[in-house]
Amino acid sequence: MAIARKETLHLVRDPRSLLAAFALPVLLLILYGYAVNFDLEEVPFAVVDLDQTPSSRRLIEAVDSVDGFVNLGSYYSADVAHDLFARDQAMAVIVVDRGFEQELQSGQEARVQIIIDGSNSSLASTAAAYCQAIVESAGRILVRDVARAKGLPQALLKPAIDVRPRVLYNPNLRTQVFLVPGLIGVILMLMAALLTSGVVVREKEHGSFEILAASPIRPAELIVGKLLPYLVLATLDVALVVIAGRIFYGVTPQGSLLLLFLVSIVFLGSALALGLLFSCIMPTQQLAMLLSFLATSVPTMLLSGFAFPVRNMPWILQQIAVVLPATHYITMVRAIILKGVGIDLIWRPLLALLAITLVLIAISVRRFSKTL
Numbered sequence: 001m002a003i004a005r006k007e008t009l010h011l012v013r014d015p016r017s018l019l020a021a022f023a024l025p026v027l028l029l030i031l032y033g034y035a036v037n038f039d040l041e042e043v044p045f046a047v048v049d050l051d052q053t054p055s056s057r058r059l060i061e062a063v064d065s066v067d068g069f070v071n072l073g074s075y076y077s078a079d080v081a082h083d084l085f086a087r088d089q090a091m092a093v094i095v096v097d098r099g100f101e102q103e104l105q106s107g108q109e110a111r112v113q114i115i116i117d118g119s120n121s122s123l124a125s126t127a128a129a130y131c132q133a134i135v136e137s138a139g140r141i142l143v144r145d146v147a148r149a150k151g152l153p154q155a156l157l158k159p160a161i162d163v164r165p166r167v168l169y170n171p172n173l174r175t176q177v178f179l180v181p182g183l184i185g186v187i188l189m190l191m192a193a194l195l196t197s198g199v200v201v202r203e204k205e206h207g208s209f210e211i212l213a214a215s216p217i218r219p220a221e222l223i224v225g226k227l228l229p230y231l232v233l234a235t236l237d238v239a240l241v242v243i244a245g246r247i248f249y250g251v252t253p254q255g256s257l258l259l260l261f262l263v264s265i266v267f268l269g270s271a272l273a274l275g276l277l278f279s280c281i282m283p284t285q286q287l288a289m290l291l292s293f294l295a296t297s298v299p300t301m302l303l304s305g306f307a308f309p310v311r312n313m314p315w316i317l318q319q320i321a322v323v324l325p326a327t328h329y330i331t332m333v334r335a336i337i338l339k340g341v342g343i344d345l346i347w348r349p350l351l352a353l354l355a356i357t358l359v360l361i362a363i364s365v366r367r368f369s370k371t372l
Helices: 002-012 015-035 054-064 080-086 100-105 121-150 175-196 201-206 209-214 219-249 257-281 285-303 315-322 325-339 343-371
Strands: 043-049 069-075 092-096 110-117 161-168
Touching (some): 043 054, 043 080, 043 121, 054 092, 080 092, 080 161, 080 325, 092 121, 100 110, 110 121, 121 161, 121 175, 175 219, 175 257, 175 285, 175 325, 201 257, 257 285, 257 325, 285 315
Parallel strands (some): 043 069, 043 092, 110 161
Antiparallel strands (some): 092 110
């Protein structure tokens, strides 16, 4: 009991331990409760009305009137789906074929195609089910009106609409196809930050930091020399993870591998800078690695869009997600690997990632210079 009493006194006198014991569980509960959201809050969709008749317009109006469905406008070709999906602007494109009204009035099944962005398998399956149910419901109303106009029982007419879903990028809606590109971002962020979290504090523990500080080598050269081996190693890991994703999960990059490595190097710069910063401010390697793990793993897995859509999160968490390097990187990696997009469609998140990386590097260099 004496040992327990002594340990209790140490615990009570340590405010940091008490803060971690009581504040951390509440913080994690709030963070997980708001960030982990599988609900489909809204379905942005576009319309390709090839029929241009009152019946086709009534069908689109019926879909547009449903809460949560956001109409992005009308287009003239189904090819627009690839562009809208590549820009992550729409989840579905509803295509009303020519002859829609004529087929309805003649008692035939009128064809409607629903093109779905399947890159997020869980949301895609929900969106496809919602769209199909709403279109079929609107079709039954249209058939009822046609029957009334002709003075026929509705039962004599065939089912109103032949809905044909078409899923792009992930036809079988496999979860691995959605998660593997995101896992590349999680793995690289965690690994790079952990690797560099000991580069400075390790020298202090071994007593060799004073020798480095007294050397004529400039701080910039020291930082480059310290981080360059880890940058090369992490870049090789990018290739390793991409190859492993192809072998084990069948996820083959559809876009440029050169572009993928380019955005990965920019992303790794931010992760390495974070690790260097933690190594400068922590007194031991263990604490530096622990801080690196907590500061990179939790935000990256919860707030970056790795598993849960950022658009479904509360406003404050969305603002936090914007400043996370992994948010922009995962967006670009999914676009390159799954959708095969080029630099013309991802230059905005690339510029955002580059700006965040430069800021983190500047902060880390400044802190490292003060350490010397």
